[in-house]
Amino acid sequence: MAYKQLTLEQAATLINCSPKHLREQATQGDAPCLRQGDKLLFDQEAIMNWWSLHILNRKTALQKEQLQPPLSPVLPSALCAPDRIDTALRGKSKAAILKSLTALAESTGLLYSVSEFHDSLRSREEQASTALPGGVALVHPQSRDEFLFEESFICLAKARNPVFFGEANGLPSDIFFLLACKDDIHLQVLAALSSLLITTGLIQNLRCAETPTEMLAALEAAESAASSARAGQRK
Template identity: 35%
Template sequence: MPHRFFNFDEASGYLHIEKRDLETLVKRSEIPFTRQGDRILFQKRQLDGWASQRILGMSGKRLTDYHRTSSQKHHDLSPKHALIPELITIGRIAPAMHSRTKPSVLKDIVAIAEKTELLYDPTDLLAALREREEMYPTALDGGMALLHPRHHEAYMFMDSFLVLGKTTQPIPAGAPDGKPTDLFFLVCCQDDRTHLHTLARICAMAHGTAMLSDLRASTTAETMYEVLARAEEDVIRML
């Protein structure tokens, strides 16, 4: 229901933000909202886009706190239940992509996604990724990008999944630090909660473990998969 509207309490719970902090964001016009008379409402689709950008910009304690609250509410945190192995397989990891530009990365990583047989329309996904990157690049400091469409609709995918590609040479991708990117995650989720939690989980793995350097040192899809699994186990233990 992309056009659903939340009141303050509903938006606070959905975003894992204290109500007083949400009120501050509204006063500063730092979050999208609409007024209906004396009421302030938040459109779900706009919140999802805002939340994605917010998570991508988090680090340190803010990221840890968000990851902990979203995990506790929506996922089993026992060591036997991890999110990443449910979303990615060895066959969805490309350890040596020869893409030399961001447009070619998008095209090549969608081709990998198509092989999962979980993607309904590769052309639609590629167009959605291009639109997202034109609005706000998903490349982060540290050489990692979390590619994803602006909106997350169940009809795009048969199930939620991840793809990971490592380019043989880092390429300019719009990272805030101006440095090139070589690790590209493609995040394909059927619903917004899974999407936001997946972003938080991967960011926590990148900030809280040696995942990025270990992925760069890996030369096979098998070892890269092991790096992901180990990094997730580490962040789960820290929750």
Template identity: 30%
Template structure:
């Protein structure tokens, strides 16, 4: 079978859910899919996009389950993918387009990026499809699909602008905190998004990031917050 097409059982394993729940969601029209010879089939890209749209509405337990449950508790998932060289506080950018360009330039400093132009185009295309701005003045720009040919390893870049800028989206709008997420595979991508969403739910986390005046301070804030999740 085409690896970009998934069965209900494969989606259940992928999302760490019961297959009966997946089938119910599909039957009720909540989960994008179509029936082939009486069996549900799902496009991997559509499932990933569906999860991304659901994450802001999920609770801590649901997010932790998607992230990997107990097996992921000790991971410094975000901190491990975010080198100090890829942090800028503040970013010099003043517009959405310049924020995206500067974040990709930051990611290049990790030496994990092979094709910065391809990544920037993919991130811009994802933003045109739907803004990644979230409540709280934070955004998570990312390509819609993994770009293994453009990356040696998964990488995150983080930046804070001097003041909030318009970033679009019904759920967001003005943003000053930005996490660029570039992963080599869908599973890592979803785990990182789930971890970031959990961090955003922590009281004071975003405010503490805004107060960090150096890359070192920002990473220390992140490390403390990730440690608190365990």
């Protein structure tokens, strides 16, 4: 899929960021862009991957005052199901975990090309690890090509044994979310899950869950708790 070039305003709308902040990041050399005189242009895939890194790293780009209100909240649990959850994922290395996650994704019947999907996951990890503090990783493909998977979905897995997956402090990971989301919701879902991991007890509840149904229920409970907290803040 050929990704198009976007104007400053189009790129800011895509990543749910203020044009002013995006211009500042581009001027400082942080955000990837092309310059045509005084005009800034952004490659769609490059800017989405850059913003994904900011979401995962919780950098200044995610400070509350710099974000616009979400356009249409997406519940991660709506993209998951018990048959997309593995409570004993096999793998003793990062490479093995990626293969097992690819197999789990294949079981959904939504992949157009298993090998290309796996290659895209590996390419994303080569760019920067999706492992976060707390032993969890938000794995997702480098590209969201329309011919990579049929529709958006999420797989969830708990590894049999913690694996070193590239977390910044060198700690192992045992909870893996696999996000296969189309461009229109990818950043929203990534941000939503990142927030749930920080503001709720989701990680520990997933570790305590023994069945796929219990793991999905833990995710739904975290979403409900986060929604209630937001409602309380608005009062």
